[in-house]
Amino acid sequence: MNRDLAHGTVVRLLPSTWRGEEGRALYGGSPIRMLFLRPAAVDLLGDGELVVDSPQSARLARLLLDRGLAEIAWAPPRLTDSDVTVVIPVKDRADALARLLRALPGLRVIVVDDGSADPVATKEVAARAGADLLRHEESRGPATARNTGLRAVRTELVAFVDSDVVPHEGWLDPLLVQLGDPAVGVVAPRIRALEHGAARGRVERYEAVRSSLDLGGAAATVVPGGKVPYVPSACLVGRTLVLGAGFDETMLVGEDVDLIWRTVQRGWLVRYVPEAQVAHEHRVAAAGWLGRKAFYGTSAAPLAMRHHDAVAPVVAGPLTLAVGLAMLVQRPWAFGVGAGVGAVVVAGTARKMRQSARPWAVAGRLVPYGLAASAQQCAAAMNRHWWPVMIPAAVMSRRVRRAWVAAALVEGLVDWSRTRPELDPLTYTALRRLDDLAYGAGLWWGALQHSTTAPLRPALVRPERPGRLRRGPERPAEGRDLRWPGTWRRGTGTHRR
Incomplete structure (x- = not known):
C-alpha cells in the first residue's frame, strides 16, 4: 500500500x-x-x-x-466526480429513487433492482435519469444488491447510496478531499434527517438528534471501539479495489459494520467526514421505529462471532470496574476502592509521561474523561444490553434498583443537555429508554438465534504499557505516545444502532 x-x-x-x-x-x-x-x-x-x-x-x-x-x-x-460510480440498491421505491437520481446530476449511476414487484416503474425512472439498470428477479437482500452493482463498477471509486437518501449539494467534494490520503480506503458523510417541512412528531424529533445513522458533527477516524466505531452503508464512498468482493451476503443486518471493520483490519484508514452531508428519510412511525431498532440489535451476535471484543457492551478496565462497583454496591468502602483505583491509575499514568513537563497535572486532567467514560459505559450496558438481567436483579435488590433508575434518568438527561432536541427532557429520556429496550430485545433474540453470549460479555482488559515507537514508515520518530487506560472507548460498534 x-x-x-x-x-x-x-x-x-x-x-x-x-x-x-x-x-x-x-x-x-x-x-x-x-x-x-x-x-x-x-x-x-x-x-x-x-x-x-x-x-x-x-x-x-x-x-x-x-x-x-x-x-x-x-x-x-487527483480524484473527481468522473472517478465515481454511484450504486443504488432499490426495491419498490420508484418515487424515492427518482428523488435521489435528481440529486446526482452528472454522476455515473448503476441502479440494482432487487426484485421489485413493479420492475417497469423502476426501469422507467432509471432510464429517464440515464442510469444503468441491473435486476434480480427475486429479492436477495441489500448486501447482494450492492455487490452486484460493485462488480459492474469500472471507476476507481464507488459510492453506495440507498434510495431513501438525498445528498446535499456539494456532498461529494469533502469526501474526495479525504481520499487524497492514499492510506484512506473508505469515507462516509454525516447522515441527517430529511426535512419534510411539516410539523414533526416526537419520534421524528428524537431521531433528528439520536438517529442510528447520524454519527455526530465531529470528524473522526473510524475504528472498532472508537468515538465513531462504524459508518452505515446508507451512504459511503470507497476505493473499488479496497472493497474487493464487498459485503458479506450471508449477513442480513450489520453487513456494513462488518465491511468497515474488515477494511480497518486490513490496514486501511476509514474516515467519517461530517462536512459532507446527506439527508435520510428516517422511520418515524412508532411501530416501524421500534422494529428497526430491534432489527439493528440482532446484528450484534453475528458481528461478535466475527469480531469478538469489538462488540463488547463494556470494556472493563480498572476505572470501569471501580465505577461499576460503586454504582451497584453504594457503600462507603466501594467508593473508597474506586478512589484508590483512580489514584493508582493517575500515579501510573504520571510515571509513564516522562516527556511531559507537568506529568501529574496532565494525568489529573484526564481523570474526569476516564470517569465519565466509565460511568457512561456502565449506564449504557445496564439500560441497553443487560436490561433483561437487570429486571430480576432490581426486584431482588433495592440498591440495584436505585442504581438502575438513577442510570436511566441521569444518562438520558445528560444526553438531552448535549443534543438539545426539540423535546422536553422527560419525553426525550423516555424515548431514549424505548430505543434501548428495542435494541436490547433484538440483541438478546439474535444471541439466542446464534446460540452465543458473545455480544453480552464484557471485554476484560489491562492497562497498556506505553511502548517506544519504532522508527520506520508506520511509526515515524516525530513523537512518543501512550494509551491511557481510563479514556473513552465505546463498548460496541453498534450500540447506537
Whole structure:
C-alpha cells in the first residue's frame, strides 16, 4: 500500500484534538491517546496546520493522520466526480429513487433492482435519469444488491447510496478531499434527517438528534471501539479495489459494520467526514421505529462471532470496574476502592509521561474523561444490553434498583443537555429508554438465534504499557505516545444502532 502523501498536501489538527504544554502534547484520536512531539515537530505543526513539503513534514503528517489526530484540509486534486460510480440498491421505491437520481446530476449511476414487484416503474425512472439498470428477479437482500452493482463498477471509486437518501449539494467534494490520503480506503458523510417541512412528531424529533445513522458533527477516524466505531452503508464512498468482493451476503443486518471493520483490519484508514452531508428519510412511525431498532440489535451476535471484543457492551478496565462497583454496591468502602483505583491509575499514568513537563497535572486532567467514560459505559450496558438481567436483579435488590433508575434518568438527561432536541427532557429520556429496550430485545433474540453470549460479555482488559515507537514508515520518530487506560472507548460498534 502506498501511504505517501502528495507534495503540497495540507494537514490540520481536528478540533477535538487537545493541545497542551506549548504544543508538545496532543490528546485525542482513535483510540484516544496522548502524543508527545519533539521540538522539531512542534515547529513544523505551528498553529495546528502543516504543509507536506519535506520528508520530515511528510512523516509528521502521516503520524497525525494515522493516529486520528488530524485530517486533510487540502490535497492536490487527483480524484473527481468522473472517478465515481454511484450504486443504488432499490426495491419498490420508484418515487424515492427518482428523488435521489435528481440529486446526482452528472454522476455515473448503476441502479440494482432487487426484485421489485413493479420492475417497469423502476426501469422507467432509471432510464429517464440515464442510469444503468441491473435486476434480480427475486429479492436477495441489500448486501447482494450492492455487490452486484460493485462488480459492474469500472471507476476507481464507488459510492453506495440507498434510495431513501438525498445528498446535499456539494456532498461529494469533502469526501474526495479525504481520499487524497492514499492510506484512506473508505469515507462516509454525516447522515441527517430529511426535512419534510411539516410539523414533526416526537419520534421524528428524537431521531433528528439520536438517529442510528447520524454519527455526530465531529470528524473522526473510524475504528472498532472508537468515538465513531462504524459508518452505515446508507451512504459511503470507497476505493473499488479496497472493497474487493464487498459485503458479506450471508449477513442480513450489520453487513456494513462488518465491511468497515474488515477494511480497518486490513490496514486501511476509514474516515467519517461530517462536512459532507446527506439527508435520510428516517422511520418515524412508532411501530416501524421500534422494529428497526430491534432489527439493528440482532446484528450484534453475528458481528461478535466475527469480531469478538469489538462488540463488547463494556470494556472493563480498572476505572470501569471501580465505577461499576460503586454504582451497584453504594457503600462507603466501594467508593473508597474506586478512589484508590483512580489514584493508582493517575500515579501510573504520571510515571509513564516522562516527556511531559507537568506529568501529574496532565494525568489529573484526564481523570474526569476516564470517569465519565466509565460511568457512561456502565449506564449504557445496564439500560441497553443487560436490561433483561437487570429486571430480576432490581426486584431482588433495592440498591440495584436505585442504581438502575438513577442510570436511566441521569444518562438520558445528560444526553438531552448535549443534543438539545426539540423535546422536553422527560419525553426525550423516555424515548431514549424505548430505543434501548428495542435494541436490547433484538440483541438478546439474535444471541439466542446464534446460540452465543458473545455480544453480552464484557471485554476484560489491562492497562497498556506505553511502548517506544519504532522508527520506520508506520511509526515515524516525530513523537512518543501512550494509551491511557481510563479514556473513552465505546463498548460496541453498534450500540447506537
